[in-house]
Amino acid sequence: MRRSRTIVGVTSAQGVPFLKGHGTENDFVIIPDPDGTLDLSPEAVARLCDRRAGIGGDGLLRVVRSAAHPEARAMAAEAEWFMDYRNGDGSIAEMCGNGVRVFARYLEHAGLVEPGDFAVATRAGVRTLHLAKDGGDVTVGMGKAEVPEDSESEVTVGVDGADGRTWSARRIGMGNPHAVAFVEDLADAGKLYEAPDVTPVSAFPDGVNVEFVVDRGPRHVAMRVHERGAGETRSCGTGACAVMVATARRDGARPGRDGLPATYTVDVPGGRLVITERADGEIEMTGPAVIVAEGRIDSSLLP
Numbered sequence: 314m315r316r317s318r319t320i321v322g323v324t325s326a327q328g329v330p331f332l333k334g335h336g337t338e339n340d341f342v343i344i345p346d347p348d349g350t351l352d353l354s355p356e357a358v359a360r361l362c363d364r365r366a367g368i369g370g371d372g373l374l375r376v377v378r379s380a381a382h383p384e385a386r387a388m389a390a391e392a393e394w395f396m397d398y399r400n401g402d403g404s405i406a407e408m409c410g411n412g413v414r415v416f417a418r419y420l421e422h423a424g425l426v427e428p429g430d431f432a433v434a435t436r437a438g439v440r441t442l443h444l445a446k447d448g449g450d451v452t453v454g455m456g457k458a459e460v461p462e463d464s465e466s467e468v469t470v471g472v473d474g475a476d477g478r479t480w481s482a483r484r485i486g487m488g489n490p491h492a493v494a495f496v497e498d499l500a501d502a503g504k505l506y507e508a509p510d511v512t513p514v515s516a517f518p519d520g521v522n523v524e525f526v527v528d529r530g531p532r533h534v535a536m537r538v539h540e541r542g543a544g545e546t547r548s549c550g551t552g553a554c555a556v557m558v559a560t561a562r563r564d565g566a567r568p569g570r571d572g573l574p575a576t577y578t579v580d581v582p583g584g585r586l587v588i589t590e591r592a593d594g595e596i597e598m599t600g601p602a603v604i605v606a607e608g609r610i611d612s613s614l615l616p
């Protein structure tokens with residue numbers, strides 16, 4: 314991709330600029346809106362993310378200066394840029410782990426950050442990122458996982474007509490809500506055309522992302538995910554972190570023992586993520602992030 318040092322203003326006569334990127338095939342429409350002037354309704358987001366009539370994406374990343382966004386102003390001293398993340402159906406989510414790596418790659422692509430360490434503001438708080446100099450993988454500090462004392466839940470699939478299956482699941486918060494179920498075979502989750510039923514419903518007042526996990530080897534698992542607001546996707550970064558934490562708890566691999574971090578490889582349909590829980594409980598995720606296209610949005614999609 315050609316590297317650019319400027320952001321074109323969103324009021325350009327030829328249409329609003331966009332880019333497309335993905336992290337382990339979790340794909341995003343990226344819209345630079347540094348001054349936060351774009352009125353991005355849920356309907357507009359859903360149109361842009363539509364895979365047939367729009368650009369297509371699991372979600373959308375609006376790139377806004379923290380100082381220009383009411384939800385991020387308080388974080389502006391720590392992080393210049395705010396990731397305004399939206400799910401493909403237009404709903405708002407607190408955090409996106411693959412998205413924040415792609416967001417960082419965009420900032421580098423646009424010449425807004427240099428490789429090395431920097432911070433990005435998200436609805437889940439400030440996240441620190443490390444961009445390697447060679448355009449390689451991106452590492453993000455995802456914060457600490459929330460594992461409620463009583464985190465037992467149940468996940469049921471089969472609401473799409475297949476035979477119903479139910480598994481116990483663990484609730485994990487990674488800034489956004491997750492339910493992690495260990496299964497014998499990833500195919501057991503079925504087609505996932507419909508959202509799995511997750512109980513108790515009261516534990517997930519804002520909906521939930523659901524991960525299905527199988528073992529692949531020592532400290533190595535594979536997962537599928539049904540994302541809130543997007544359906545089944547090829548990857549979910551926060552979901553992979555939730556899976557890592559649930560698996561480490563199951564394995565008794567608590568970090569802090571001997572002062573050593575616990576590291577797991579998590580395979581997703583779209584690639585591989587490496588996730589570490591440090592001795593202090595901080596989760597770090599490393600994985601790819603690429604920009605694949607850029608262009609301008611027709612006014613029919615953003616009237």
Ligand SMILES: N[C@@H](CCC[C@H](N)C(=O)O)C(=O)O
Pocket residue numbers: 339372400405406407408409410411412489490522540541542543548549550551552
């Ligand atoms: N794909 C993301 C998660 C996006 C948000 C999620 N669908 C939600 O509603 O919480 C990731 O990589 O973490």
